Amino acid sequence: MTKPPKKQNALSLLADDPQGLALGLELPPGSLVDRPRGRSLLRSGARREPLLWVSDEPVGVGVLAACRSGLHRTGSGLQAVLLQERRGLEEWWNRGELCPGSMSDPDDHHVEPVLREFWAGVVPDPEEGEGPDGAGLTAPFGRDWPGLAEHRSPGEDPEAVALALADDLIRDGVLPGPRLALVPAARAADVPTAMGWRGAVNHEGDTALLTAVMRSWEERFGARLIALGFDEAHLSVAAPLPTAVAALPVAAEHFAFCPDNVWQGSGSVRAYADEAVTGSEHWAFWWD
Known part of the structure; x- marks a missing residue:
């Protein structure tokens, strides 16, 4: 061909x-x-x-x-x-x-398997010692990948x-x-x-x-x-998450995507959702 x-x-x-x-x-x-x-x-x-x-x-x-x-x-x-x-x-x-x-070619990858693998690599492992704040790092989620956040329709272009x-x-x-x-x-x-x-x-x-x-x-x-x-x-966001509840699954995705935002920033997924995701039209990522 x-x-x-x-x-x-x-x-x-x-x-x-x-x-x-x-x-x-x-x-x-x-x-x-x-x-x-x-x-x-x-x-x-x-x-x-x-x-x-x-x-x-x-x-x-x-x-x-x-x-x-x-x-x-x-x-x-x-x-x-x-x-x-x-x-x-x-x-x-x-x-x-x-x-x-x-x-590699982005077409060869799918978002959920990618984020699931990232999540598995960054959440604390209890058998290796989580430290004093390990249990609260990913709350309300556990070690298992929580799945993708739901689609939201943009209110603006x-x-x-x-x-x-x-x-x-x-x-x-x-x-x-x-x-x-x-x-x-x-x-x-x-x-x-x-x-x-x-x-x-x-x-x-x-x-x-x-x-x-x-x-x-x-x-x-x-x-x-x-x-x-x-x-x-x-990144700009045309469909920001209006509440902390809606923001939490997105914060989990961000943690998998860029763990330094939480590890060296907010300290927990929940705090990160409140500080950086809820209502925000600006998602900023930094890798150490």
Whole structure:
């Protein structure tokens, strides 16, 4: 069976069209980051393929919205997100940290088995000693995976919520100097895997598993990835959980997805549900 021809990487157009006019964009000055090449490609002298485009300087309020609007009109196959630097890790996307070739295909994974396995790996094991607060860490849930939280219909357009939150995070200094980035991907949840982001490597080295979860959150809660840092991710939520009772199953998913949010943050799933999930349109994750 003949394979369909490979779709051209739209980033290649930016080499000769740096503003992205052909893509319906008016980009600020930026640079292409090439896909890492294996030894065989280095020996053969094969042409490098761009992995992502990043603005040369931080961007302000409204830039992500304008870029996403242009990409939506043209259907270029690119996704726009913000990349946040950190002191000592400036331009982390240029430091050899991105490994797209080491990721599996998100289509090969399903959210519930992924979260069930994550949960089994992070909940305390009584036989190994839970410590004084071990019993309360996952309450009201036990060691068994509690299952997926129920779907909630967004009250607002998920994209509008995402863009409004991005601007708020810039204004409030949560994202003090974000760069605009373009990544070839079919949807926002696919961006970390497509660019080979490894910010959660101490929890899970195959980012495709995280993408499988974020795809499900897109569908169940109108969540959208809006920003990535070296080891952090920020998602908007168009269907926030209105009560602590509704938030608890989602908090359990977050604990499985990013245990450091609880281990080094709220201290328990219940406290995390109250502090970070109930009523929140912003889900922030950080992996140590």
